[in-house]
Amino acid sequence: MTAPARARTSAELIEAEGPVLAHNYHPLPVVVARAEGAWVEDVEGRRYLDMLAGYSALNFGHRHPALIEAAHHQLDRLTLTSRAFHNDRLAEFAERLAELTGLDMVLPMNTGAEAVESGIKVARKWAYDVKGVPADRATIVVAADNFHGRTTTIVSFSTDETARAGFGPFTPGFRIVPYNDLAALEAAVDETTAAVLIEPIQGEAGVLIPDDGYLTGVRELTRRKGCLFVADEIQSGLGRTGRTLAVDHEDVVPDVLLLGKALGGGIVPVSAVVARREVLGVLHPGEHGSTFGGNPLAAAVGTAVVELLESGEFQRRAAELGVVLRDGLTELVGNGVVGFRSRGLWAGVDVDPAIGTGREIGERLMREGVLVKDTHGSTIRLAPPLTVTAEELRSALGALEKVLAA
DSSP states (O other), X not given: OOOOOOOOOHHHHHHHHHHHSXXXXXXXXXXXXXXXXXXXXXXXXXXXXXXXXXXXXXXTOBTOHHHHHHHHHHHTTOOOOOTTSOOTTHHHHHHHHHHHHTOSEEEEESSHHHHHHHHHHHHHHHIIIIIOOOTTOOEEEEXXXXXXXXXXXXXXXXXXXXXXXXXXSOOOOEEEEOTTOHHHHHHHOOTTEEEEEEOSSBTTTTSBOOOTTHHHHHHHHHHHHTOEEEEEOTTTTTTTTSSSSGGGGGTOOOSEEEEOGGGGTTTSOOEEEEEOHHXXXXXXXXXXXXXXXXXXXXXXXXXXXXXXXXXXHHHHHHHHHHHHHHHHHHHHBTTTEEEEEESSSOEEEEEOTTTOOHHHHHHHHHHTTEEOEEOSTTEEEEOOOTTOOHHHHHHHHHHHHHHHHO
């Protein structure tokens, strides 16, 4: 008999990736093999507290029992039909997601970038069919320092040169204005404007939170100017900020909502465009689609995610534990932290550059058993699963304090 292959070490697995994987990521040197709740374990058995949660894709933690059960149950029945046929899970998913968000119709997709691309197409189609913008003249206004994905269309309106350089020619039809600037936004909107597309909180930029009243102002302006308000809640939505959606903090209802990441429960990629009926109603058969969008497995998991959110438990946890996170970070200001922004269980922490870059801080925290991710310069992001405990949060903050002091 052939002897079983020896399990490779973390170092060996990292080295093995080099020749065969595209180098489009620079991960921390940890190789995760198992996970549960807020904790992950590497191939050698070392445990780490996950303070990133898959960029908010793991809002409910790793392998949440209700989500795993929903996936297992569906795997035993049906996984894919394509949208050439109906399946028995999609109607309930769409009904419950529409009700959760206070909107009317759902366009199911897979990844966040697909949801953004789909939202752009829907906004343009609405501009031509409903608003009466001349053909091929529709514009969409976006905010500087945005992050909506990495497709060629999306990087066309990015201001991050790392995301843009070398990928032109770029897609026209976008106007970029400063974030959190209503006057600049108003000046950019005209009769050709199909939509204003913004993140209610800019995640990749460092968890930038706009002034109170900004989202209300965007809603009022778009309604007055006769264009759509498209809110990208792919990272900020589904409980992360202490409310179901980040726009809920100002009681704003956009015309179009883009969801993803946590909608798949960390199990399968699930995204969606959720909108008013008169907006999504502009699509007709053959004009847009996705083979895997709305597949039965995704719909089953997505429905289970919505069910978790319907109770309000995770929104309450994020709000209550967000106070623990905020208070802990406040104590670190002046002690290695020069500033931070937080809402719910989401924070962008600016570390004194003299102490290290965000990447260096992440590597030092990894050695203390805590996983985070840098953004730009010396800023790190904290976004633990909403299942994290206060004790675990304080432990992570203690590790950060130790790293900053060292």
